[in-house]
Amino acid sequence: MDLLLVKNLSVSAGDKEILHELSFSVALGESVVIMGPNGSGKSTLAKVLMGHPDYQITGGQIIFRDKDITAAKPEERAAAGLFLAFQEPREIAGLELFPFLFDAYKALQAARGQDAGSVFAFKAKLDDELAALDIKSDWSNRHLNQDFSGGEKKKAELLQLALANPVLAIFDEIDSGLDVDALEVAGKAIQRFKNGDNSLLAVTHYQRVLKYIKPDRVLVMSKGRIAQSGGPELAARLEKEGFASVI
Ligand code: ADP
Ligand code: MG
Numbered sequence: 001m002d003l004l005l006v007k008n009l010s011v012s013a014g015d016k017e018i019l020h021e022l023s024f025s026v027a028l029g030e031s032v033v034i035m036g037p038n039g040s041g042k043s044t045l046a047k048v049l050m051g052h053p054d055y056q057i058t059g060g061q062i063i064f065r066d067k068d069i070t071a072a073k074p075e076e077r078a079a080a081g082l083f084l085a086f087q088e089p090r091e092i093a094g095l096e097l098f099p100f101l102f103d104a105y106k107a108l109q110a111a112r113g114q115d116a117g118s119v120f121a122f123k124a125k126l127d128d129e130l131a132a133l134d135i136k137s138d139w140s141n142r143h144l145n146q147d148f149s150g151g152e153k154k155k156a157e158l159l160q161l162a163l164a165n166p167v168l169a170i171f172d173e174i175d176s177g178l179d180v181d182a183l184e185v186a187g188k189a190i191q192r193f194k195n196g197d198n199s200l201l202a203v204t205h206y207q208r209v210l211k212y213i214k215p216d217r218v219l220v221m222s223k224g225r226i227a228q229s230g231g232p233e234l235a236a237r238l239e240k241e242g243f244a245s246v247i
Helices: 044-052 074-078 097-111 119-132 135-140 149-163 178-191 207-213 232-241
Strands: 002-013 016-027 031-035 056-064 081-086 167-173 199-203 219-223 223-231
Touching: 002 044, 002 199, 016 044, 016 056, 016 199, 016 223, 031 207, 031 232, 044 056, 044 074, 044 081, 044 119, 044 167, 044 199, 074 081, 074 097, 081 149, 097 119, 097 135, 097 149, 119 135, 119 149, 178 207, 199 207, 199 223, 207 232, 219 232, 223 232
Parallel strands: 031 199, 031 219, 081 167, 167 199
Antiparallel strands: 002 016, 002 056, 219 223
16 A cells, blocks of 8 residues: 655746656555765655745645645644655754643644543653664753754654654665764664564665665665666665766
């Protein structure tokens, strides 16, 4: 069954068309990796799937869990089970992590018709996830991404992923800015999340994260289109021979 179906999607920012009649699908349980040169439209695609307001959809459709979400608001997509980990997470001074995470969790649970439980139950869950991500627990008093290192920002995205428990997690370069140790922690967090009832769509430049993501399929984007698709061997070939060899 297709969890996500993108049909002939065309997207513009201002008067510039960035994605041109792009189509692909992600099945339930599947891990799909998107690679491609800088500027090919990978981040635009990731943000458009989440409903980012900077982009206009000028053609095509996004179907998620059999519903047309092309015009849905980001919060409706989140409630339906979509999640995006940003390539460049914003720093928001004044937004303390604990209340932010708890409020987001309560809002998502309510939108999904589920009970959020007590603040104590949430704290226990949060402490568990902080430990799994090798983050100090006093961290939750800090402000969202403010003065975080590149690695800490990526861990904050993975923490939000674990709490949101989406059906389709979209990662935009979750591995960028991570040293080897942080990459392993992030990889394990991804493996902790992934099961047969959810799917991954991961944008990455590097083979190294595929040790943890283990893609079923690899798509290569070029100039706002899917230029090539294949199995995991395609990623290995790209790393050896470069994009020019496949697109
Ligand atoms: P990638 O993630 O593959 O490197 P992006 O999706 O970030 O590529 O960008 C694709 C192209 O679209 C680039 O030429 C970029 O400058 C342009 N672009 C992306 N977002 C915007 C925007 N909000 N306004 C104008 N141009 C944009
Ligand atoms: Mg990008």
